[in-house]
Amino acid sequence: MVTVTNRAGAIHPVWFVFWAFFLCASIYFLFDSVGDVLSPELQDGSTTWNRVVWYVGHAVVASPILLIAPFQFMPGLRQSRPALHRWLGRVFLASCMIAGLLGVYLGATISLPGSRIPLTLLGSIWFCFAAIAWQAARRRDFVNHRRFAIRALALGGAFVWVRIINRMQGEIFAFMPIEDLQETTKEWLTLFLPILITEVWLNWGPTVRKLFAR
Numbered sequence: 001m002v003t004v005t006n007r008a009g010a011i012h013p014v015w016f017v018f019w020a021f022f023l024c025a026s027i028y029f030l031f032d033s034v035g036d037v038l039s040p041e042l043q044d045g046s047t048t049w050n051r052v053v054w055y056v057g058h059a060v061v062a063s064p065i066l067l068i069a070p071f072q073f074m075p076g077l078r079q080s081r082p083a084l085h086r087w088l089g090r091v092f093l094a095s096c097m098i099a100g101l102l103g104v105y106l107g108a109t110i111s112l113p114g115s116r117i118p119l120t121l122l123g124s125i126w127f128c129f130a131a132i133a134w135q136a137a138r139r140r141d142f143v144n145h146r147r148f149a150i151r152a153l154a155l156g157g158a159f160v161w162v163r164i165i166n167r168m169q170g171e172i173f174a175f176m177p178i179e180d181l182q183e184t185t186k187e188w189l190t191l192f193l194p195i196l197i198t199e200v201w202l203n204w205g206p207t208v209r210k211l212f213a214r
């Protein structure tokens with residue numbers, strides 16, 4: 001059973017710290033990207049229809065996801081305003097699916113060859129997790145709905161994670177002499193780390209705790 005409450009049933013303070021950090025980082029990086037979206041630095045051969053529409057469409061559809069997420073994952077609101085949770089949930093999951101598909105195209109055609117496979121995988125898995133979360137809600141399987149919505153958020157959060165890694169890239173990848181290698185490693189980490197951390201929290205951690213309990 002995945003829980004964010006402590007033994008007394010109160011929401012753990014770390015939960016609030018995480019969401020405050022996530023929201024602040026999201027707003028900061030979204031503002032930081034406005035310039036790129038308004039006048040994209042296009043790769044060779046880009047035209048309105050083969051890139052600009054996909055790029056701007058992806059950015060516009062994906063941005064609300066980060067701002068909706070804290071409301072969707074706060075247990076208080078979910079319980080007190082179920083209708084609002086359902087509507088925001090539809091917007092959240094539909095946006096993940098549309099932005100994910102646009103991300104697959106952008107990732108598969110990006111000029112950096114080392115980024116193509118991790119970005120294409122990231123966009124595809126993001127789409128799948130959101131679609132599974134939606135189907136689970138339709139079937140009223142709320143355990144799996146919550147788990148896959150968390151997984152979708154973890155991958156959508158790539159927007160934030162990749163920019164945090166980016167800021168520290170020079171230091172943490174200092175042992176890699178080639179800049180392209182650093183870029184490729186960053187993209188793979190952006191795919192791998194959210195999956196690793198989410199699965200440790202949802203599955204592997206509880207299993208290990210049970211296996212090693214006295």
Ligand code: HEM
Nearest residue numbers: 033036059062063065103104106107119122123156158159
């Ligand atoms: C909620 C999550 C996301 C938001 C808010 C978001 C937002 C944005 C924004 C604003 C841009 C344009 C600015 C920039 O390039 O820095 C962008 C570009 C891009 N996004 Fe996302 N994104 C999200 C998730 C993802 C995911 C999961 C993928 C995985 C495929 C992805 C793939 C891309 C690619 C490949 C570009 C760059 C395209 C290029 O440089 O030509 N995004 N995104």
